[in-house]
Amino acid sequence: MLELRIAGRDFGQPVLGEVFTTIAPGDRICLLGPSGIGKTTLLNVIAGLDRSIPDDAVIGRDRLRVGYLFQEHRLLPWRTLNANLRLVGATEQEAENLLSQVGLSGYGHYLPDQLSLGMARRAALARCLAVKPDLLLLDEPFASLDPVMAGGLKKLIAGILDAHPEMAMICVTHDGGDAEILANRLWYLDGKPARLQWDDAVGEAGLIDGLLGRLRNLDLACPP
């Protein structure tokens, strides 16, 4: 579905090193790594937002629809939620259905700034889904949410993935425990410049514990 042949990315100093891997339909990847290592940079490259990276570094993207949930909601603040969704191609009915799917039934006429952080993030998720993505990119979707909100959003995303088995996902997180709920594959980005130190499948019970144990040993932000 997607082949990454990224030679690197620097911002005056090297940030990303070589990243060579593939992503298949149904891959659910949690991307972990220390703060500031280059996780968002990698997502931006994969999404095609980094124009300094040649197009042939991400082979297959031109055939894919990509939904990107940024750390900020990036909804147009002067448009209602319905209008934000219609802007990316949803019909009136689809916009209503999507809002209902993310628990925002009846909020279509609200402006983004009238929503709480958690609601705005769910509205942004609805906009991602409106493009019927083959690949969903989530950049720290649970950051700054209280545990109840974060748990609800995790359940919601897990349900969306279940309903779309062909959809691939890459979710940046600092919480290795998220992988237990959402992922079948773990990427661990580290080094200067940063490379994928691990690119492991998370298929069997027990393997995830082993990986999380290794992460804990590396003193990362993982649950105790």
Ligand SMILES: Nc1ncnc2c1ncn2[C@@H]1O[C@H](COP(=O)(O)OP(=O)(O)OP(=O)(O)O)[C@@H](O)[C@H]1O
């Ligand atoms: N547009 C830019 N200009 C200059 N430096 C940048 C730019 N974007 C990112 N960087 C630098 O690249 C490095 C990686 O940033 P990035 O946001 O990708 O890290 P991250 O792993 O996502 O961090 P966090 O976990 O804290 O969100 C950082 O040192 C950052 O300062």
